[in-house]
Amino acid sequence: MAIDIRHLRRVSLHTTEFEESVDYYGGPWGLEIVDQSPASACLRATGPEHHCLELHASGYNGIEHIGLGLPSIAAVEEAADEIDRQGVQLLSTPADLAGPGGGYGFRLADPEGRVIELSTMVEAVAPRPVGSTPTTLSHVVLNTVDIDAACQWWCGVLGFRVSDWSEHQMVFLRCNTNHHSIAFNQAEWTSVNHIAYEVASLDAFMISLGRLRHEDHTPGWGPGRHGPGHNAFAYFIDPAGLVPEVTTDLEQVDESSWVPRVWRRIPELSDLWGTAGAPSPEIRGHMAGTPDPTASR
Ligand SMILES: [Fe+2]
Known part of the structure; x- marks a missing residue:
């Protein structure tokens, strides 16, 4: 059974300059802040994805996770089974996701330790009018x-x-x-x-x-x-x-x-x-x- 990844949903980053980066991506870069706490923020583009960028205050710059979209809960569960069969250890098993936008998914890491989240059924948001900012x-x-x-x-x-x-x-x-x-x-x-x-x-x-x-x-x-x-x-x-x-x-x-x-x-x-x-x-x-x-x- 092939793993049915349909799209790149989001990237979540550790950043050493959290507040300035939120101002930058939510300002001239053209994204919109949809969720913010003292140490993390979610930003969306004009397209239908709940958010495409997460920023996390950190002592270093790097990937917190890469989010990939699958078409159904069954596809997520089949992906987890297939990855497990291939001997790759999961960081979490398929479950409801607690973060902004929710959804259903699980996490694993690639050979260099990058965390990947495969998910589906993330909350919908209304697309915004397309202008010159990121879609x-x-x-x-x-x-x-x-x-x-x-x-x-x-x-x-x-x-x-x-x-x-x-x-x-x-x-x-x-x-x-x-x-x-x-x-x-x-x-x-x-x-x-x-x-x-x-x-x-x-x-x-x-x-x-x-x-x-x-x-x-x-x-x-x-x-x-x-x-x-x-x-x-x-x-x-x-x-x-x-x-x-x-x-x-x-x-x-x-x-x-x-x-x-x-x-x-x-x-x-x-x-x-x-x-x-x-x-x-x-x-x-x-x-x-x-x-x-x-x-x-
Ligand atoms: Fe590029």
């Missing part, structure tokens, strides 16, 4: 110490598919028609590389850059358009030093005909527009992140 979480890129092991585990255990490689440096994984919802970058330590938020159009993308510029936030890399995934990109640095990306127009994959490619890592393929130039040493440093103290490898 949804687009993708999460993770630094891994072993890209082949990470790729094998996420595909073998969770059922993700490889969309493309960027040489043997990055691998782009999908769970639906989006070219990638998760990507891995070979690195020296386990950490977060960047978190991307989708906006509705190229106009919305440029207006987002304008909105951020008016608040003195300029891209550390971009605007440009990537070869792999074909998405427009602009990367920023948040108050804690994590890297969020504004993106749009991500390539859509026809499952029945897609064949993965290997992209050479050359400037004209990193940025098809030729507008972005090379990423600065500063943004490269932030994308490398700080070693996750909870990492198991």
Whole structure:
């Protein structure tokens, strides 16, 4: 029985600058705070997901959990059984979830200790009018110490598919028609590389850059358009030093005909527009992140 993951629901982050980050993502970044306590906050985009970002006050930056959506309680229970059969230890068994938005799900950890929550039946919220602010979480890129092991585990255990490689440096994984919802970058330590938020159009993308510029936030890399995934990109640095990306127009994959490619890592393929130039040493440093103290490898 395949594990029926339908979408990337949310990312939950540990952040060293909690209050400033809530102000940043709830302000010029364009998300909306839907739940807040002294040490955690949930923020939504305009789409139908209850929230796409959680922030937790912490002594380090890193993944608290990655949320993935399944279509039914039966699918969640089948996933737990299948993962258990594969010998992967669950962190919790399927049950009602207590956090904001509720739902039904369970947690497990990948080989590097990243916590993953598979869930369904999360509370609905009314979509908000689409403007220039994010409509949804687009993708999460993770630094891994072993890209082949990470790729094998996420595909073998969770059922993700490889969309493309960027040489043997990055691998782009999908769970639906989006070219990638998760990507891995070979690195020296386990950490977060960047978190991307989708906006509705190229106009919305440029207006987002304008909105951020008016608040003195300029891209550390971009605007440009990537070869792999074909998405427009602009990367920023948040108050804690994590890297969020504004993106749009991500390539859509026809499952029945897609064949993965290997992209050479050359400037004209990193940025098809030729507008972005090379990423600065500063943004490269932030994308490398700080070693996750909870990492198991
Ligand atoms: Fe990205």
